[in-house]
Amino acid sequence: MKINPEVFDAIKNNKPVVALESTIISHGMPYPKNVACALEVENVIRENGAIPATIGIINGEPIIGMTNDEIEEFGKRKGIIKCSRRDLPIIISEKEWGATTVSATMILANLAGIEFFVTGGIGGVHRGAQETFDISADLDELGRTNVTVICAGPKAILDLNLTMEYLETKGVPVLAYNSDKLPAFFTRTSDLNVDYNVKNPAEIASIVKNKRDYKLDGGVLVCNPIPEDYSMDPNYINKEIDKAIDEMNKLGIKGKEETPFLLSKIVELTNGKSLEANIKLILNNAALGAKAAIEYCKLRG
Ligand code: PSU
Ligand code: MN
Numbered sequence: 582m583k584i585n586p587e588v589f590d591a592i593k594n595n596k597p598v599v600a601l602e603s604t605i606i607s608h609g610m611p612y613p614k615n616v617a618c619a620l621e622v623e624n625v626i627r628e629n630g631a632i633p634a635t636i637g638i639i640n641g642e643p644i645i646g647m648t649n650d651e652i653e654e655f656g657k658r659k660g661i662i663k664c665s666r667r668d669l670p671i672i673i674s675e676k677e678w679g680a681t682t683v684s685a686t687m688i689l690a691n692l693a694g695i696e697f698f699v700t701g702g703i704g705g706v707h708r709g710a711q712e713t714f715d716i717s718a719d720l721d722e723l724g725r726t727n728v729t730v731i732c733a734g735p736k737a738i739l740d741l742n743l744t745m746e747y748l749e750t751k752g753v754p755v756l757a758y759n760s761d762k763l764p765a766f767f768t769r770t771s772d773l774n775v776d777y778n779v780k781n782p783a784e785i786a787s788i789v790k791n792k793r794d795y796k797l798d799g800g801v802l803v804c805n806p807i808p809e810d811y812s813m814d815p816n817y818i819n820k821e822i823d824k825a826i827d828e829m830n831k832l833g834i835k836g837k838e839e840t841p842f843l844l845s846k847i848v849e850l851t852n853g854k855s856l857e858a859n860i861k862l863i864l865n866n867a868a869l870g871a872k873a874a875i876e877y878c879k880l881r882g
């Protein structure tokens with residue numbers, strides 16, 4: 582692995598580091614907004630006192646802390662492979678470019694010694710998974726790898742209820758930031774309860790610290806509601822999501838292509854409104870992730 586020197590120094594000296602994924606750049610948003618967003622997220626993390634480490638794979642080498650030029654290349658380049666746990670050894674061995682999903686980013690962050698990871702939304706149990714078995718590898722990763730993921734909740738392209746059940750089975754604590762309900766990405770709430778309403782970054786750090794001290798292996802999922810001003814009307818966005826899913830089924834899109842297809846279709850159907858919401862919520866998550874990482878460093882001492 583190649584660890585950026587600034588990131589390496591921070592990890593060694595108990596300074597706060599926040600990992601970021603690269604699938605969101607290559608498969609989650611269109612160019613050039615993807616690059617602008619990725620760089621802005623890094624800025625927000627810095628402004629809040631932590632060091633960003635965007636993770637991806639270049640010519641088979643995992644990079645922990647991409648440069649701005651590398652981020653630009655990830656945003657532009659065609660044919661970067663979406664890479665989750667199962668893909669990692671192949672991409673590395675074949676010296677490919679790989680965009681790391683939540684699962685692969687967790688693995689690499691953990692190998693590098695980074696506890697906190699900020700993203701927009703995680704993968705989950707897809708609607709109809711009773712038939713298709715389509716359950717994102719992100720959920721099993723959360724069940725086994727010691728990284729805390731800050732997101733805006735699972736998107737309503739998924740079956741949120743089944744996603745929560747699966748996370749419970751895997752022993753993943755699901756915390757909502759100043760909310761009793763599960764945030765659902767574009768909307769601040771859903772009708773599902775979370776395990777715990779966490780009030781501040783220090784409380785997040787304390788829960789993570791106790792999970793680590795008691796060797797309760799696996800991740801912690803922090804769901805941070807989208808800021809009020811950018812939250813979308815649930816009726817409107819859920820209707821557009823249903824249309825996107827219909828179209829996906831008509832086209833017979835399956836497996837790892839599903840999520841990227843739905844993400845770009847929803848941007849198209851909402852004339853870019855969903856993309857703006859997506860960007861705002863990630864920036865919001867970045868600020869919280871940085872603050873939690875700082876509190877964790879203080880606790881760890
Ligand atoms: N959900 C989003 N935005 C994203 C993703 C999910 O709202 O960019 C990406 C993440 O990289 C996540 C991956 O890990 O999609 C999940 O893909 P799948 O459903 O194929 O497991
Ligand atoms: Mn899947």
